[in-house]
Amino acid sequence: MAEPEKGKEERELKARLEKLSGELHSKRSESEGSQDKIGSDVVRTGQAMSLGFRVLAEFVSGVAVGGLIGWQLDEWMGTGPFGLIVFLFMGTIAGFWNVYRIAMRPTSR
Numbered sequence: 001m002a003e004p005e006k007g008k009e010e011r012e013l014k015a016r017l018e019k020l021s022g023e024l025h026s027k028r029s030e031s032e033g034s035q036d037k038i039g040s041d042v043v044r045t046g047q048a049m050s051l052g053f054r055v056l057a058e059f060v061s062g063v064a065v066g067g068l069i070g071w072q073l074d075e076w077m078g079t080g081p082f083g084l085i086v087f088l089f090m091g092t093i094a095g096f097w098n099v100y101r102i103a104m105r106p107t108s109r
Contacts, residue, residue: 055102059095066091 070087074080 051102055099058098058102062093062095062098063088063091066094 066087067084070084073083077083
């Protein structure tokens, strides 16, 4: 008599295991879908930050290079702050122009 009860218990355990496996599989499918969404949000945020840092670097480098060129020309020629002012202004314009070129570039999908 012990054998039929053992077989019944095994069948019940297998049925319970299959039910739990099905539930686990459905939960994993749901979480994978949400993970894909989260992953794509992280990628978009990283791309936006990268573009922002590039814009900042382009602008600051334009102003810095213009200022350094103007300062060095003033040192060599002894013209006072005029070269610095002119080249700082030109560097600012170059920085804005670089930012404009980046902003007008078509976005890729």
